[in-house]
Amino acid sequence: MRITGGVGGMIDKGVYLPPPRANPPGSGAKDFSVLQEAAEWFAVLRSEKANAYDHRRWAVWINATPLHAEAWSRVEAVNQQFGLLSAVPAHAALSAPGRQRRTLVKSLVALCVMVAVGDTALDTYSARTYLASMKAQYRTYIGRTxxxxxxxxxxxxxxxxxxxxxxxxxxxxxxxxxxxxxxxxxxxxxxxxxxxxxxxxxxxxxxxxxxxxxxxxxxxxxxxxxxxxxxxxxxxxxxxxxxxxxxxxxxxxxxxxxxxxxxxxxxAAWVNALLTPDNMRLDDFLAELGRYRHGYLGCAPEVAYLRLVGVYPLADTDRILTTLAATLPVHIRRRSSWWVTVEAL
Incomplete structure (x- = not known):
C-alpha cells in the first residue's frame, strides 16, 4: 500500500487498525520509536504552518518501510476515536462545531457500519465489539461507569x-x-x-x-x-x-x-472510581489507566518494569500522570491531548 496524502489527504486503500495498546506490538524500543515518529508527523501535518514541503517529506518517510505505514494507520485510528472511520471524514467530524459535529459523527458512524459489512475489518476484535456495543441495551462510554x-x-x-x-x-x-x-x-x-x-x-x-x-x-x-x-x-x-x-x-x-x-x-476497585495497583508493572498500570481516557497512552520500554503500589482516583487521569512523574523516575510527554507517553528521565 503506497500512501500519497497527508492529514486530510487521501489513502489508496482504507485500512482499519485498532488503536494500539499502552505498549505497541512487540513492546520493543524500535516499535515504540516508530510510533513516536508517526505521532510527531501527525502533529506537524495538523499544524496550520504545515506546507507542501512538509507533506513531501512525510510521504518519503511513510513510504520508506511498511512499518511506517502501519504506525501511521494506528495513529490515525487513535485520533479518529470512532473505530472504523477513514482519515478524511474523521478529521472533518472532529473539526466541526457543536450540533454540526454531533450530526456528522452520527452520520459517519452509520456510514462506516454499512461499509464495514462484508469487509475483513469485521473479523477484528475491535470492530466486532464496536458494532455489538452500538446495538447493546446498556452501555458506558470511555471514563464512565x-x-x-x-x-x-x-x-x-x-x-x-x-x-x-x-x-x-x-x-x-x-x-x-x-x-x-x-x-x-x-x-x-x-x-x-x-x-x-x-x-x-x-x-x-x-x-x-x-x-x-x-x-x-x-x-x-x-x-x-x-x-x-x-x-x-x-x-x-x-x-x-x-x-x-x-x-x-x-x-x-x-x-x-x-x-x-x-x-x-x-x-473491582473501579466500582468506586479507583485503581489500586499492588506491585503492578508500570506498563500494565498504564494499560489499565488508558481504558479510562481517550487517545493513546504509551510507555517507553526503558521504564515499563517499574512497580506501582497505591490508590489512584480515576476522576482525573491527568492528575494520576502528574503523580507518576512526581514519584517515579519518569516524565510525561504530551504531543497532544490524545497522544501521551511516559518516558525515562
Missing amino acids: RKLTLEDGTVVWLNTDSAVDVYYTGSTRQIRLRAGEILVQSAHDTQIPARPLEVSTPDGQVRALGTRFTVRYQETGSAVAVFEGAVEISLAKSNAIQLAQAGFARDFGVSWIGASRVSDESR
Whole structure:
C-alpha cells in the first residue's frame, strides 16, 4: 500500500487498525520509536504552518518501510476515536462545531457500519465489539461507569467502555457481555424452580453459584474473578467445565481455560472510581489507566518494569500522570491531548 496524502489527504486503500495498546506490538524500543515518529508527523501535518514541503517529506518517510505505514494507520485510528472511520471524514467530524459535529459523527458512524459489512475489518476484535456495543441495551462510554439493578434484584456494574444485553425468560437469566467488563452481585431467584444466572461472552459462559464476581471480555479472551461464592465456567467450543472459587481468577477462551490464580477485591476497585495497583508493572498500570481516557497512552520500554503500589482516583487521569512523574523516575510527554507517553528521565 503506497500512501500519497497527508492529514486530510487521501489513502489508496482504507485500512482499519485498532488503536494500539499502552505498549505497541512487540513492546520493543524500535516499535515504540516508530510510533513516536508517526505521532510527531501527525502533529506537524495538523499544524496550520504545515506546507507542501512538509507533506513531501512525510510521504518519503511513510513510504520508506511498511512499518511506517502501519504506525501511521494506528495513529490515525487513535485520533479518529470512532473505530472504523477513514482519515478524511474523521478529521472533518472532529473539526466541526457543536450540533454540526454531533450530526456528522452520527452520520459517519452509520456510514462506516454499512461499509464495514462484508469487509475483513469485521473479523477484528475491535470492530466486532464496536458494532455489538452500538446495538447493546446498556452501555458506558470511555471514563464512565454505570450501575444496573435487574428485575430479580441482581446488581450489575458496567466498567468504562462496556456493553451488555440482558435476557430474562421463564427458564433462564442471562447477561451477555458484548464489550468491556462488569461486576455482578447475584440475587436469589424468586421463581420456582430457580432459574440459573449466567454471564456469556463469545468465549463461553459463567454460571453464578450465589456469588459476586467480575467478567471481562478482551481481545486475548475472557477473564473471571470471584470475590464471593463460586462460578462454573463452560466454553463455547469445548465440553470442559471448570469451577472458580472465591479469591481466585481464571482466563478462558473458546476452547481453553487457564489455571487458577490468586485474586482479590482490588480488581473491582473501579466500582468506586479507583485503581489500586499492588506491585503492578508500570506498563500494565498504564494499560489499565488508558481504558479510562481517550487517545493513546504509551510507555517507553526503558521504564515499563517499574512497580506501582497505591490508590489512584480515576476522576482525573491527568492528575494520576502528574503523580507518576512526581514519584517515579519518569516524565510525561504530551504531543497532544490524545497522544501521551511516559518516558525515562
